[in-house]
Amino acid sequence: MTPDLHRLSATDLARGLQSRSLSAEAVARACLARVAERDGELHAWVHVDEAQVLAQARALDQGPVRGLLHGLPIGVKDVFDTHDMPTQYGSPIYAGHRPSADAAPVALAREAGALMLGKTATTEFSTFQASPTRNPRNLKHTPGGSSSGSCAAVGDHMVPLAFGAQTAASIIRPAAYCGVVGYKPTHGLISGVGVKPLSHTLDTIGCVARTVDDVALFAAVLSGDKSLLDLPAIHSPLRIGLCKPHADKLLPETHAAFELAAKKLTAAGAKVVDVPLSPDHAQLTQAHIDIMAFETARALSDERLRHGDAISAGLRGVIDKGLQMDHAHYAAQLRYVEETRTTLPALYARCDVLLAPSAAGEAPLFESGTGDPTWCRLWTLLGLPCVHLPFTQGPLGLPVGLQAVGPLHSDRATLAASAWMLKQLTA
Known part of the structure; x- marks a missing residue:
């Protein structure tokens, strides 16, 4: 096994896996070894089943090349449902929760041959209560949130690709703190079906990698836009x-x-x-805060009503603010956003x-x-x-x-x- 396989970019790994000069099992073993070496102090993962990963990798090696992501190990943020791994949304309310189906982006990645290495840590329901994950560049510092485990895992060369989701700053900010490329697409480009919702106006599915070409490869599969596989060259001055x-x-x-x-x-x-x-644009930041609070309060209604004691104080404050907000104010903020888009x-x-x-x-x-x-x-x-x-x-x-x-x-x-x-x- 090449010892540094886990350090290769997704596009380089994909070429080797597509040509069969690399095996999915060898790549998986390299990534699993890195997880075993580092995650005891980094805490980027909440679930990794080594036997399951290696069995799936061997099945990929024994069958035909499945698609553009064939054999690529991927970290799945733990707000994305997975049929074969627990999905706990960063909350004790869902400890041991086992969905019966994959989130749409996970299913699409599997269809293209991707290998789900495990579930990466997230903040509570993708909000503000920190996960245990540490910054891969300095363990005394935060990796950011809420895609904390995904960005830390990619930044520490545990996986070449990981799922992210952003409602406020949940892909871009942890990517910045961990020194990786984070991509938040145009809202709605990638389906969010099966991803724990927080705000239907804001929730955006994206991805994390170490190069721009890598996030483009991943997004091409998830969005169905294959033009992302061939990014145009910049000829005239940008x-x-x-x-x-x-x-x-x-x-x-x-x-x-x-x-x-x-x-x-x-x-x-x-x-x-x-x-x-x-x-x-002066009031956009406050509009975002208001819209997120109003919609989060309603998206987490069951959790609030049946498991309120298990919600963190910080998130409870957001929910309370959203419940107290007048609908007319929320609607006015939505209109303000639509009007602002006309100025773009x-x-x-x-x-x-x-x-x-x-x-x-x-x-x-x-x-x-x-x-x-x-x-x-x-x-x-x-x-x-x-x-x-x-x-x-x-x-x-x-x-x-x-x-x-x-x-x-x-x-x-x-x-x-x-x-x-x-x-x-x-x-």
């Missing part, structure tokens, strides 16, 4: 807008990341301009893609929580495609990057721009 909402709250390392990005991308031929948000063409008139903060800066200490979601809320609310690009580090040596944010339904172009920018930024 127009990049630097956008810094809530700039006064950004830490020095993120300001430095903007300066480095502007310098490197300009040198590579891009046209880099500052693109401030208009006054129309003007926002992108001067640029093809925005570069915006993914987080305030480096990952905070574990005890301080999973980090501030402020810099992702507005893009999630607007439903725009976002890709976190890891390319530098802060004063503690922890990862720092920025997120590319594209226009609605421009996922292929946004991924292509992201791949080009990340190549320049890490050169």
Whole structure:
């Protein structure tokens, strides 16, 4: 067995698995060995059944090549239902819960030949109560949330791909803290059927990997959009807008990341301009908070009514706020979002893609929580495609990057721009 198979990208592994120069069992064993080596202190996983994984890997090796993800080990965030593994939603309410069916994205990945290595840790119902997962770059720090286990597992080379889901900042922020590529597609691009719902207006299914090509491969299968397999080359100068909402709250390392990005991308031929948000966008963060609270309070009604004592104090506060909110206010916030979407063409008139903060800066200490979601809320609310690009580090040596944010339904172009920018930024 090649000892470093677990360090290969998903696209490199896929080529070997498709050609049969690599076996699914060998790749699975390499990933399982990494989990055994590191997860005792990282706590990225809540369920791994080694015998089950190896049996499924051998079955893949003995049969025909199943599809684009044939033999690729994948981490499944523990809010995605799985028929053959427990799904506990990060809550003691669902300890030992065994769904009877796979979530749609899991089923689609299996159909394409993917191997589910196990369930990755998540915060409570994808909200704020931290999982036990630690940051793979420094165990004293948080990996972020809520896709904490997925981003930590990918960042620590335990799996090449993992599922994520974002309602506020749950893919982009932990990707930033763990130094991996996180992709939150346009809202609705990937089916969320069978994923524990929190907010139907906001919940977005996405994925985590170590390269842009890898998330594009995964998303092509999950969305059915095979054009994502062939990202267009960037020929004419890319127009990049630097956008810094809530700039006064950004830490020095993120300001430095903007300066480095502007310098490197300009040198590579891009046209880099500052693109401030208009006054129309001023209340988007609060609108996101309100809409999420109103919808979460109703999505978790059974848990609230039958298991209220097992809900954390933080989540209970969100639920209480949502229950107390007047429906007219909620409806007005939804109308405000729709009106704001009509201003987006003007926002992108001067640029093809925005570069915006993914987080305030480096990952905070574990005890301080999973980090501030402020810099992702507005893009999630607007439903725009976002890709976190890891390319530098802060004063503690922890990862720092920025997120590319594209226009609605421009996922292929946004991924292509992201791949080009990340190549320049890490050169």
